Each structure stands twice: as structure tokens, then as C-alpha cells.
Amino acid sequence: MEEIVIFHTNDIHSHLENWPKIRRYLLGQKEKYKQLGKTVLTVDLGDFIDRWHPLTEATDGHANIELLNQINYDAVTIGNNEGVGNSKEQLNHLYDHRNFDVILGNLFDIETGQAPDWASSYKIIETKEKTKIGLVALTAPFPLTYNPNGWDSRSTNEILPQLIREVQPKCDILVLMSHLGIDEDIKIANEFPEINVLLGSHTHHLFKYGEKINATQLSAAGKFGYYIGEVHLTIDKGEIIHSEAKAISTAELPALPADQNEINNYISLGHQLLQAKKIAKIPQPLFVDLNDREPLIVTTLKALREKGQTEAAILNNGLFLSDIPNGLVDADQLHQTLPHPMHLIRVTLPGSELIRMLKEMEKNRHYLRKFPITGMGFRGKVFGELYYDGIAYDKKKKQVLWQDQPINLTRNYTFTTVDHFMFIPFFPTIELAGKVEFIFPEFIRTVLGNYLSEHYPIL
Numbered sequence: 037m038e039e040i041v042i043f044h045t046n047d048i049h050s051h052l053e054n055w056p057k058i059r060r061y062l063l064g065q066k067e068k069y070k071q072l073g074k075t076v077l078t079v080d081l082g083d084f085i086d087r088w089h090p091l092t093e094a095t096d097g098h099a100n101i102e103l104l105n106q107i108n109y110d111a112v113t114i115g116n117n118e119g120v121g122n123s124k125e126q127l128n129h130l131y132d133h134r135n136f137d138v139i140l141g142n143l144f145d146i147e148t149g150q151a152p153d154w155a156s157s158y159k160i161i162e163t164k165e166k167t168k169i170g171l172v173a174l175t176a177p178f179p180l181t182y183n184p185n186g187w188d189s190r191s192t193n194e195i196l197p198q199l200i201r202e203v204q205p206k207c208d209i210l211v212l213m214s215h216l217g218i219d220e221d222i223k224i225a226n227e228f229p230e231i232n233v234l235l236g237s238h239t240h241h242l243f244k245y246g247e248k249i250n251a252t253q254l255s256a257a258g259k260f261g262y263y264i265g266e267v268h269l270t271i272d273k274g275e276i277i278h279s280e281a282k283a284i285s286t287a288e289l290p291a292l293p294a295d296q297n298e299i300n301n302y303i304s305l306g307h308q309l310l311q312a313k314k315i316a317k318i319p320q321p322l323f324v325d326l327n328d329r330e331p332l333i334v335t336t337l338k339a340l341r342e343k344g345q346t347e348a349a350i351l352n353n354g355l356f357l358s359d360i361p362n363g364l365v366d367a368d369q370l371h372q373t374l375p376h377p378m379h380l381i382r383v384t385l386p387g388s389e390l391i392r393m394l395k396e397m398e399k400n401r402h403y404l405r406k407f408p409i410t411g412m413g414f415r416g417k418v419f420g421e422l423y424y425d426g427i428a429y430d431k432k433k434k435q436v437l438w439q440d441q442p443i444n445l446t447r448n449y450t451f452t453t454v455d456h457f458m459f460i461p462f463f464p465t466i467e468l469a470g471k472v473e474f475i476f477p478e479f480i481r482t483v484l485g486n487y488l489s490e491h492y493p494i495l
Contacts, residue, residue: 037272038165039074044265046081046237046257050089052302054261056295057286061264062107075163078107081237082115082215088375088415090306096126101134109136111159113173115215121377123477124186139173142195144188158203167271170207172199175215176238184474200230208274225249232276233267246281255281262286310368316488322360332356337425339487344382344452348427354420365488374481375415384450384471387443393465394429394436397422400462412459454480
């Protein structure tokens with residue numbers, strides 16, 4: 037008889053307020069179980085980094101990798117925050133100083149068609165009892181955003197069957213590290229009985245006591261480090277005779293006085309590093325309030341038009357979380373007002389569809405003004421007020437104007453906005469009728485920073 041314990045973390049999203057407890061638990065339990073003669077594996081399922089955190093932003097995620105190194109993980113995979121939240125160059129260097137293996141089976145360089153050299157498609161771990169554990173990993177494929185970033189992210193159906201054929205003959209137990217989401221996990225567990233253990237993430241679902249589909253043991257640990265996943269396997273002659281899983285609540289783990297200091301230091305160091313990056317010198321403050329003399333959204337819309345090379349741009353002022361005072365502007369101020377990992381999109385619509393989209397926006401305007409939104413890249417509180425530049429809506433005549441002129445129904449019109457407008461359900465015309473081009477790799481704050489740097493340089 038042999039006992040194997042697999043710990044997993046996932047979707048921490050740079051919520052480092054739980055990291056001291058997670059680290060202490062993992063290191064302590066690993067040592068405890070090893071002393072009892074058990075085999076212990078630790079893996080992370082991706083979205084460990086998120087650029088809302090100033091330290092992640094300031095170090096391009098390298099500070100997060102240093103934290104992962106503290107655990108000596110056996111394997112880590114990526115989530116969309118690593119894959120799309122970084123430029124191709126940043127992702128290619130994210131793991132330069134890791135002390136763990138990165139496992140990833142469904143991401144390829146568009147230019148070469150090859151898998152990145154920082155990742156392996158699988159890993160085999162042999163226990164003291166000669167049981168071979170095969171680790172494979174897949175991340176959520178988002179062609180719309182991965183492709184313009186230089187990556188080909190392939191689907192489960194394209195990759196998993198051949199991966200199983202390659203790895204299963206080499207191992208006794210096959211473990212899938214999934215950053216695919218609960219629906220895809222359930223589908224996989226039903227269609228691929230070869231997978232013995234499926235560790236799930238991406239949709240932030242929680243299986244507090246594990247789940248089983250046929251003979252596949254599923255485990256999932258929520259989000260933000262609120263839980264730590266733990267799977268126990270009893271093995272007899274290379275076969276699982278018993279399995280169970282649970283999620284450990286970090287809120288119930290003991291805190292030490294030094295924890296809060298450590299958490300605060302991550303934040304303050306991030307702010308310090310970002311404050312050191314001076315970007316521009318502006319003559320007047322830029323305000324979140326639309327009624328102020330220099331609304332921040334107006335300048336940002338100009339930046340979008342310039343970056344997208346369009347005559348019009350659209351944004352919502354709920355994106356902007358803080359004013360920017362006059363004088364020197366640094367990266368910390370931009371990050372605080374626009375913490376969202378949002379890219380720009382260039383949208384082209386025929387005149388008739390542009391009118392439809394504006395009517396969708398006007399219909400939803402009052403509803404969205406105080407509507408709270410979470411996820412899909414949004415890191416603010418409420419959607420806020422819609423604001424147009426280059427487009428206008430005459431409420432009395434119920435007429436859409438482009439550069440103060442009536443819309444030509446058959447002409448194509450192109451405007452710039454953020455990708456969030458395509459992902460939320462309120463303006464379906466963008467996705468259904470628009471030709472959408474994603475502009476990579478800059479986030480909206482970077483676009484604003486570049487605009488300010490060019491128009492208000494530090495002399």
C-alpha cells in the first residue's frame with residue numbers, strides 16, 4: 037500500500053493577503069506527510085499572477101514567481117492572466133528564475149508552430165514505491181486574445197487525446213492540471229476515463245469535499261487563495277484503490293503577527309517601484325468626475341483614438357478609479373486609476389449596425405450607470421457613465437451623429453474602445469456584426485501613459 041497526497045493552489049490572482057498562511061500550510065503539511073512516508077506533490081493551476089497588484093505590475097510578475105519558488109512546486113501551469121495578461125516577450129521570460137517545471141500542452145508559438153521552450157507537455161514523477169505519476173496540463177484557449185499576442189492556443193479536443201496516448205503508457209496514474217473551467221472539466225471526466233485525477237480551476241469553482249465522475253477524482257479550490265486543494269490517493273500495485281479530496285479554508289488557518297507586515301510590504305514595495313517610473317509632466321490635473329474642467333476620460337479617449345488611429349472612441353468612466361494630479365505622472369498613478377488588464381479593440385461596423393449599437397448603449401445607459409461588474413478584466417466597482425468621442429446621440433431626434441454628421445447606412449465606421457465592451461452582454465452588436473481587431477500588447481493604462489509621455493514629456 038502507498039499513499040500519495042497532491043496539494044494544489046489556483047486562481048490566486050495576486051491576492052497575496054492569503055499567501056503567508058498558504059506557504060506555512062503547504063510547507064508544514066508536506067514535511068509532516070513525508071515524515072509519515074507518504075509521497076507529496078504540490079502544483080499550481082494558473083492565474084497565480086494578476087496585474088491589479090502593484091508588485092506584480094512593477095515586476096512583470098517576477099515577484100510572484102519568487103513566491104512560487106518558496107514552495108518548491110513540482111509543477112505549475114498558466115492561466116489566461118499569465119498567457120494574455122503578459123506580452124509575448126514578458127511571458128517568454130516570466131519563468132526565467134523558477135525552481136519548478138512549467139507543464140502546458142496546448143500553447144504554441146504562432147511564428148514557429150512550436151511549444152514555448154519554458155514549458156513541457158508533461159512530467160512523470162516516480163515515487164519510492166515505483167508508482168509513476170503523469171502530470172499533464174491545459175489552459176483555457178482564447179484565440180481572440182491569444183492570437184494577436186503571438187500564441188496559438190488549441191482546444192481540448194485537438195490536444196488531449198494525443199497527449200493521453202503519449203503519456204498514459206508511461207505512467208500508472210494520470211493527473212490533469214486543468215485551467216479550463218468547470219464545464220470543460222466535467223466533459224473531460226465523462227469522455228476521458230483514462231484521467232484518474234482532475235484538478236480544476238479558471239471558473240473559480242469550489243469542491244469542498246471533492247467530486248467524482250465515474251472513476252475520476254475531481255478537486256477544485258475556488259479563488260484568491262481562500263482555499264487550498266488537497267487530494268489523497270491510496271495505491272496498491274500502481275492502481276488507485278481509494279481517493280478523496282477536500283478544500284482547506286485559509287480563513288480557518290492560524291495567522292501569525294508577522295503575516296500582516298509581509299502582506300503590507302508586498303503592496304508598499306510595488307507602489308515604490310511604480311512611483312520610480314516617471315512618465316510625463318502634465319500642466320493640469322485630470323479628474324474622474326465628468327463635471328470637472330478636465331475629465332480624465334476625455335484625455336483617455338484622445339489616447340484611444342490616437343492609438344487605434346480612428347476618428348472616434350467610446351469608454352465608460354467606471355474604469356477610472358482615481359484622479360491624476362498635475363505635475364509629474366508616474367506608473368503608480370496610472371496603475372491606481374486603471375488597474376484593469378484590458379486591451380484595446382478596433383471595431384468596424386456598417387452605418388446601420390453602428391446606429392443599432394448606439395441604441396443599445398443608450399438603452400442601457402441609465403441601468404449601467406451604477407451597475408456593479410466583476411470579472412472579464414474589470415477591476416473597478418461600477419460600470420459608470422458611457423462617454424463618446426467623435427460620436428454623438430441626439431436624444432430629441434433619436435439620431436446618431438459621426439463627427440457631427442448623420443450616419444451613412446452603407447458606409448463602414450471604425451472606433452476604438454476596450455475589449456471589455458465585447459465580453460459584457462450589453463452591446464451584442466459589437467460581437468455579432470462588428471469586425472473586431474485586438475490591439476496588443478498594451479493595456480489601457482499603458483496607452484494613456486504613452487499618450488501623456490508624448491504630449492506632455494518630462495523636459
